[in-house]
Structures are given as C-alpha cells and as structure tokens.
Amino acid sequence: MTAAEAPDLERATLDKAASENFPVAPFFLPKDWRDDLMAVYGFARLVDDIGDGDLAPGGADARVLGVSATEAEDRLVLLDAFETDLRRVFDGTPRHPLLRRLRPTVRRRGLTPEPFLGLIAANRQDQLVTRYETYDDLLAYCELSANPVGRLVLGVTGTSTPERIRLSDAICTALQIVEHLQDVAEDLRRDRVYLPAEDMKRFHVRETDLARKTAGASVRALVAYEAQRAGDLLNEGAPLVGSVHGRLKLLLAGFVAGGRAAIRAIAAAEYDVLPGPPKPGKVQLLREAGVILRGEG
Numbered sequence: 001m002t003a004a005e006a007p008d009l010e011r012a013t014l015d016k017a018a019s020e021n022f023p024v025a026p027f028f029l030p031k032d033w034r035d036d037l038m039a040v041y042g043f044a045r046l047v048d049d050i051g052d053g054d055l056a057p058g059g060a061d062a063r064v065l066g067v068s069a070t071e072a073e074d075r076l077v078l079l080d081a082f083e084t085d086l087r088r089v090f091d092g093t094p095r096h097p098l099l100r101r102l103r104p105t106v107r108r109r110g111l112t113p114e115p116f117l118g119l120i121a122a123n124r125q126d127q128l129v130t131r132y133e134t135y136d137d138l139l140a141y142c143e144l145s146a147n148p149v150g151r152l153v154l155g156v157t158g159t160s161t162p163e164r165i166r167l168s169d170a171i172c173t174a175l176q177i178v179e180h181l182q183d184v185a186e187d188l189r190r191d192r193v194y195l196p197a198e199d200m201k202r203f204h205v206r207e208t209d210l211a212r213k214t215a216g217a218s219v220r221a222l223v224a225y226e227a228q229r230a231g232d233l234l235n236e237g238a239p240l241v242g243s244v245h246g247r248l249k250l251l252l253a254g255f256v257a258g259g260r261a262a263i264r265a266i267a268a269a270e271y272d273v274l275p276g277p278p279k280p281g282k283v284q285l286l287r288e289a290g291v292i293l294r295g296e297g
Contacts, residue, residue, distance in 0.1 A: 009060055009097050026254070029247050036156045039105040042098040044119055044149060050078045051123025052190070064095050075127050083120050087113070111155050115148030126192065135196045139173060146176035157248050170237030171255060177230040178262045181223055182277035184210055195222060212274060220271035227263050227271070234259045241292055257288035
C-alpha cells in the first residue's frame, strides 16, 4: 500500500456514514465520543463491505491485508485476513488504516475483541447461510450482526451494565429486522432472504413473490407481521433511553426513533417494500424522538 492509498482507504469507507439510516456520530456528542464512534463505524462498515463484495475497486484493501491478487475476490479469505489484522489491534500493530485508527479507541475505552469478532462472524455466515428457517434462527444471526454495535456504543460511552446490554440487544435486533424489511428486494438480488422460511410458508409467500416489482397481499401481510415483531422489540428495549442522561440519551432516543419512524414509513407504503426501501422523513424522525424523550413511549 502506498502512502497515498491509506487516507483513500479510510475516506472511501468513512464517507458512507452520511448515507446510513441513523446518525453514526452526531454533532451534539462530545468530540472524544464522536472520534471513537467513527473508529468503531469504520470497522463495522469495512467488514460489511467485505462481506457484501462492496470494497472500493482496485484491490487496495486486499493488498494491505496481505491477500494476493488471485484471492482478492474471495470474501472468506478476505474476512479471515481481516480477523487476523483485528487481533493485531489488541496485541500488535494492525496493517489496515481503519484498524490502526481503531487501536487507540480500544485501549482508551477498554473494549474487548468479542463484539468485533461477532461482526466478522456475521459476515462470514452471510457467505455460507443465505436463508433462515425460523425466527429464532434469524435472532441468532442478529446476535452476531447487530447486537455487537449497541454493545460497542455502551462500551465507548462507559455506560455498559448487564441490564443495559439486554435492552440494547433488543433495540439492535429490531433495527436489523427493520433494515431487512426495507431491503427485501436488494437482499434477494444478493441471493439472500432474511424473512424466516416458516413465516413465508405461513403467509403463503414464495421467493418468486419477492422478485416482483410490487408486493401482493400475501407479501404485504408477511411484512406487516415482521414489522410488528420489530416494533415489539423496540418497545422492549426503549427503557434503555431513560436509563441514561445527557447527550447519550439523545443519541439512544435517535436510534429508537429511527426504528419507529422506519416502521411507520413501511406502514405508509402499505407494506410494499419491493419497489425500494421505504424511508422516513426527518420530520417523522424528530416527532418520534420527541415522544421518546418526553417519556410518552
């Protein structure tokens, strides 16, 4: 990797923060929190890009991870190399600039490898498992793909307790399910289906129904059912917001509000998620956040 490539690798990944459903490190947080949350985001975004095959063209990430050009398209090889470099964050000097950026955050906040390894394991699972038979199977996947993010936020802000972790897990799983509902069509194009097969059978939905331009009644009923489940999980985790204070309370309220607003957007689209992801507007998000901060929901 050349000296010029290092900042380009960081920029290509971190610039994606602006397009995320939820603010990654909003302006109202203390600068040290923002810096550390962006370091965590850089890791999470890069591992997802590896798992989805969305790395920047040119192969610079593979080169810096020590992956040969002949294996640079093999996502499992890249994930293994990335895990090896992650471990250097804790006992050496990592190669990838985003992991070098993460190293001081890990040391300053006393973060452990487990949440980071969970996110890598989720992306490794995405290469091997593309369908989920039961809702419990999907929840187990979310334990790897989503819940570590909330645990890292609690770790960075020094507010982690067993009860807060439980509540955070409920919120993060809900947000992951909502994202899956928004992205049904895109996921299918990647040959992935995150709607549990047992639920699809219950609602008489086949994969060919998910490939249509608009959703029929059965697909809409299935999406409504899964959206209700996600809403129930958000409600279960919402007391997390009231357990903290100050600017962290605003951040967590934003996460819950973002999930609720997304569910409302899906409902407003009459549960037809196939033309494209239904997205909430800023007014709806602010309204939801206001309700949560006033303790009304």
